[in-house]
Amino acid sequence: MSAHTTELVVFVVLFLIVSGMGFVAARWRRPNDLASLNEWGLGGRSFGSWITWFLVGGDLYTAYTFVAVPALVFSSGALGFYALPYTVVVYPLVFLVLARMWSVSHVHGFVTPADFVRARFGSPTLALVIAITGLVATMPYIALQLVGIEAVLKAMGITGHLPIIIAFAILAAYTYQSGLRAPALIAFVKDSLIYIVILAAVIYIPAQLGGWDSIFDAAKAKFDATPNQNDGIALTAANQLQYITLAFGSALALFLYPHSLTGVLASKNRNVIKRNMSALPAYSFLLGLIALLGFMAIAAGTKPVTTDGKADTNTIVPVLFDQMFPDWFAGVAYAAVGIGALVPAAIMSIAAANLFTRNIYREYINKDATDAQEANVSKLVSLVVKVGAVLCILLLDPQFSIDLQLIGGVIILQTLPSVALGLYTRWFHKGGLIAGWAAGLAAGMWMLYLIPNPANGKQHFGGSAFGLQNLGFDTTMTIYAGFLALAVNLVVAVIGTLIFRAAKVADGEDATRRGDYFADEGDPDVKDLDLAGSH
Amino acid sequence: MTTGEPGQPRTDRSPWNWLLVLPIVLPLLTFLYNADEPRLLGFPLFYWLQIAFIVVGVATTTLVYRMTK
Numbered sequence: 001m002s003a004h005t006t007e008l009v010v011f012v013v014l015f016l017i018v019s020g021m022g023f024v025a026a027r028w029r030r031p032n033d034l035a036s037l038n039e040w041g042l043g044g045r046s047f048g049s050w051i052t053w054f055l056v057g058g059d060l061y062t063a064y065t066f067v068a069v070p071a072l073v074f075s076s077g078a079l080g081f082y083a084l085p086y087t088v089v090v091y092p093l094v095f096l097v098l099a100r101m102w103s104v105s106h107v108h109g110f111v112t113p114a115d116f117v118r119a120r121f122g123s124p125t126l127a128l129v130i131a132i133t134g135l136v137a138t139m140p141y142i143a144l145q146l147v148g149i150e151a152v153l154k155a156m157g158i159t160g161h162l163p164i165i166i167a168f169a170i171l172a173a174y175t176y177q178s179g180l181r182a183p184a185l186i187a188f189v190k191d192s193l194i195y196i197v198i199l200a201a202v203i204y205i206p207a208q209l210g211g212w213d214s215i216f217d218a219a220k221a222k223f224d225a226t227p228n229q230n231d232g233i234a235l236t237a238a239n240q241l242q243y244i245t246l247a248f249g250s251a252l253a254l255f256l257y258p259h260s261l262t263g264v265l266a267s268k269n270r271n272v273i274k275r276n277m278s279a280l281p282a283y284s285f286l287l288g289l290i291a292l293l294g295f296m297a298i299a300a301g302t303k304p305v306t307t308d309g310k311a312d313t314n315t316i317v318p319v320l321f322d323q324m325f326p327d328w329f330a331g332v333a334y335a336a337v338g339i340g341a342l343v344p345a346a347i348m349s350i351a352a353a354n355l356f357t358r359n360i361y362r363e364y365i366n367k368d369a370t371d372a373q374e375a376n377v378s379k380l381v382s383l384v385v386k387v388g389a390v391l392c393i394l395l396l397d398p399q400f401s402i403d404l405q406l407i408g409g410v411i412i413l414q415t416l417p418s419v420a421l422g423l424y425t426r427w428f429h430k431g432g433l434i435a436g437w438a439a440g441l442a443a444g445m446w447m448l449y450l451i452p453n454p455a456n457g458k459q460h461f462g463g464s465a466f467g468l469q470n471l472g473f474d475t476t477m478t479i480y481a482g483f484l485a486l487a488v489n490l491v492v493a494v495i496g497t498l499i500f501r502a503a504k505v506a507d508g509e510d511a512t513r514r515g516d517y518f519a520d521e522g523d524p525d526v527k528d529l530d531l532a533g534s535h
Numbered sequence: 536m537t538t539g540e541p542g543q544p545r546t547d548r549s550p551w552n553w554l555l556v557l558p559i560v561l562p563l564l565t566f567l568y569n570a571d572e573p574r575l576l577g578f579p580l581f582y583w584l585q586i587a588f589i590v591v592g593v594a595t596t597t598l599v600y601r602m603t604k
Contacts, residue, residue, distance in 0.1 A: 084585050085562035088592045092555040095596055096547055212577025220571075234581050235569050244563045271604065278596035281589045288586050518545040 004156040007322070010331025011156070011338060014193070015167070018186050018339050022174030022346075025181040036371035037111050040179035041354045041378055042266045045106070049272050049279070051184055055347075056263040056276060057283045058187030060087075060254065062141075063148030063341035066194070066290055071313040073294030075455070077223050077231045079239055081291050082247045087284035090251035091277040098255060098277070099270045100423045103519040104512055106265075112351070113261055113419045114359040120422050122508020123430040124363055129437055130415050131359035134258040135352055137412040140404035141257075142348045142389040145341040147314060147398050152334040154305045155318030161394050167338070168345075172386045175346045176379050180266055183346040190343050193336035195286065201296075201333075202289045205324050209299045215292075218299035233295075238476040242465045245480035253413045253482065256420065259344070259351035269521035293317050300324065345386070353381035403461045407448060410464070410482035414440040417493050423517065430508045432496030440489025447481040551602045558592035 026034065034040045047055065065083070072080030101116065110116050113134065118127035146164050153163055174182045206212050216233055223231045230239050254260055267273055297320045305315040321333045357378045362369045369377070392401055414437045417428060450470055453462025465478035500507070561567070568584040575583040 078581060081582070081585065085588070088562045088585075088588050089559050092558045092592060092596055095555055095599065096552060099547065206577075213574070214577075216571075216574075216577065216579055216582075233579060234571055235565060240565045240569065244565060248563055271600075274596075274600045274604075278593050278600060281593050281596075284589050284592075285586065288582075288589070292582070515545065518547060 004322075004327075006327035007156055007331035007334060008158075010328055011152075011335045014189075014332070014335035015338060018189055018342070019170045019174065021185050021189065022171070022182040022342075023177060025174070025185040026178040028178075028181050028185055034179060035375045037354060037357065037374050037378060038109075038371075040375045041111055041350055042262065043180040043184055045266055046268045047184065047266045047272070048268060049275050052263065052267040052272050052276050053279050054187040054191050055180075055184045055266065055343075056260070057280055058183065058191050058340075058343040059259060059263050059347045060280075060344075061194075061283050061287060061340075062145060062344040063337050064141075064144040065287065066337055066340060067148050067151045067314045067317055068144075069287065069291050070294035070297065070317050073291045074297050074316050075231075075294075075313055076228075077219065077233050078235050079230070079243060080294060081288075082243050082250070083291055084284060084288040085244070085247040086250045086254075087287055088281065089248060090254050091280055093251055094255045095274065095277045097420055097423055098264050098273050100517045101261065102264060102267065102270055102273055104423070104516045106521075107516040107519045107523075108512065111265065112258055112355050112358050113256070113415065114355060117418045117422060118359070118363075119511040120426065121418065121428075121430045121433065122510065123434075126418060126430050126434055126508075127359055128363070129434060130418055131355045133411055133415050133437070134355050137408035138258055138348050138352045138355075139385065139388065140392070140401045140408055141259075142345050142352070142385065143392040143398075143401040144405050145345040145348075146389060146393045147401065148341045149338050150393075150398075151312070151314045152318045152337045154307070154312065154315050155322050156334065159307065164393065165390060167342075168386055168390050171342050171345060172349075172383050175349060175382055175386075179379075180262065180347065180350055183343045183350075184266075186339065186346075187343045190336065190339045193332065194340060197329075197333045197336045198286055198289050200329070201293065201321070201324075205293075205296050205300070205320075208324060209296060215295050215299040219295040222298050239465070239478060242478040242480055245483040246464060249413060249480045249483040249486065250409065252416060252420075252486070253409055256412045256415050257351075258355055259348040262347055262351045262354070271520075290317075293320060296320060345389070349382045349385040349389075350378070352385045353378040356381045406461065406464055407445070410444040410448060410485055411441055413482045413486045414444070414489050416486060417490060426510050427497065428493055429497040429500040429505070431500040431505055432493045432498075435496035436489040436491075436493025439492040440485045443488040444481055444485030447484060451481065547603075549599075549603045551599045554595045554599050558588065558595050561591060562588045 031039045031044055038045055069080060069083045104116060108119055114127045114131035117130045118124060149164050149167060206215060209215055220233050230236050235243050264273060297316045300320060300323060302316055302320045302323060304311045304313050305319060318334060321330045325333060357374050361377050417436055418433045447466045449460045451462050451466055452459050464481050466481040466484060468475050468477050468479060562585060568581050571579040573580060
């Protein structure tokens with residue numbers, strides 16, 4: 001413990017500074033009052049390019065990403081690098097889609113993706129399905145941020161759950177008070193720290209280890225020595241399809257997560273979003289470098305922390321930092337990861353709370369809810385969500401959260417036809433969309449159930465790489481389960497739509513007009529909303 | 536943002552948008568980069584070429600944004 005005192009002091013000091021900022025954030029860009037979801041849940045819908053860049057970047061590239069991606073590269077090599085093509089593909093993919101989502105949401109005052117679906121397809125049931133899917137996918141993600149904090153605490157020799165309970169209690173308090181303004185302000189610090197730490201790491205550590213050449217050679221030697229055929233510093237014939245479907249499927253899923261949209265809807269106009277689609281890849285570059293920390297750990301001979309006889313590969317990066325950096329800088333690095341967990345956890349809990357408020361509370365419990373009532377319910381639910389996340393980690397095996405997050409990625413993809421395709425076409429019948437969602441969900445769960453993980457002896461839910469031999473093909477090739485599930489979803493949605501149309505089953509009303517999808521700041525419709533908000 | 540020509544409904548259609556296909560497809564073509572050699576600054580092809588795709592992504596999204604604003 002004493003060996004880590006410097007690290008711990010730096011960590012705690014930075015953590016406290018950031019917590020202070022979280023409380024002060026309520027007064028940042030001073031709203032007249034915070035008592036509406038436009039203010040508490042979307043920061044006044046007024047963020048410019050810089051704030052949006054930090055906020056969305058801080059939200060998408062989470063602490064868990066920073067520990068789990070290099071851990072995956074450490075254990076399986078090239079396959080773990082899928083995170084890079086994933087985050088290259090995503091921005092051009094959603095460039096036009098998000099601008100449309102922004103416009104239609106501003107004209108109609110939507111706060112969640114389910115709000116949009118409700119209006120577009122005129123179906124409270126479909127909206128409820130989308131909202132619940134979003135909640136289920138987001139919850140384990142919040143719990144995983146705790147796993148990120150725990151990984152750095154373990155590397156500092158701290159075990160036990162009290163520190164993460166305290167950290168989350170502070171987080172819950174300032175999110176309650178400041179809403180989305182808190183993570184927006186903290187994101188500046190978090191991302192600056194991360195950039196400094198990673199740039200230092202990729203310059204300093206390779207110099208210590210004899211250069212990049214020897215790092216990659218050490219990794220190659222390690223993977224050549226393992227009996228596993230599918231690891232290595234390049235892909236194999238069997239896992240290439242998995243690599244690209246996982247990258248592409250994850251890219252399709254990313255902005256379907258409610259918390260990603262929260263950051264997008266908080267921006268002040270369409271150009272802010274488009275400009276960010278070209279600026280956010282700076283984080284992808286960072287993520288690529290972070291992934292390579294996994295190889296550095298191999299070259300440095302880093303051993304993960306072992307608790308109760310189980311090696312926790314998530315600790316690989318924190319332990320590497322401890323090994324390579326001077327104590328004070330390791331402390332800064334740990335703080336970067338720890339604070340890195342707070343930003344996405346805050347945004348995710350706000351997004352989950354907004355889903356509950358808008359699509360369950362207002363839809364089913366209090367139809368005439370005022371702005372102030374909505375804000376109050378969201379604030380309370382954001383607390384409940386965080387308590388739930390802490391309980392998940394305290395009472396259940398963290399592996400359970402990891403499994404759930406894996407499932408979350410597959411099920412959030414099933415909202416794509418309603419949310420993303422819905423921005424382009426009203427062709428689908430609401431019944432067809434619900435049928436497609438159900439079929440995709442069932443197919444996805446079935447596939448995940450069949451995937452074992454030989455590395456840790458799990459029989460089911462052992463990963464996302466579905467073996468095509470399960471479908472009768474004579475091959476060792478694997479494919480991302482979510483991708484295949486989405487294909488099932490789309491086929492069923494199309495067939496379902498044709499059947500419902502042929503049977504003349506009534507479809508919902510579309511409350512949106514074509515022009516709504518291109519509206520921008522300064523338009524009469526959009527201005528109305530601003531007046532109803534804070535100004 | 537400027538409004539469109541008077542009398543014409545606004546739209547986000549533009550031939551420039553097709554450029555966005557490039558950074559979506561390139562990173563998914565594993566045969567382009569799935570090899571160790573040639574190395575660049577010690578990085579195997581697999582890693583440096585995929586990192587280079589980030590530049591393609593930034594360039595195309597920036598260009599499309601500028602030309603359609």
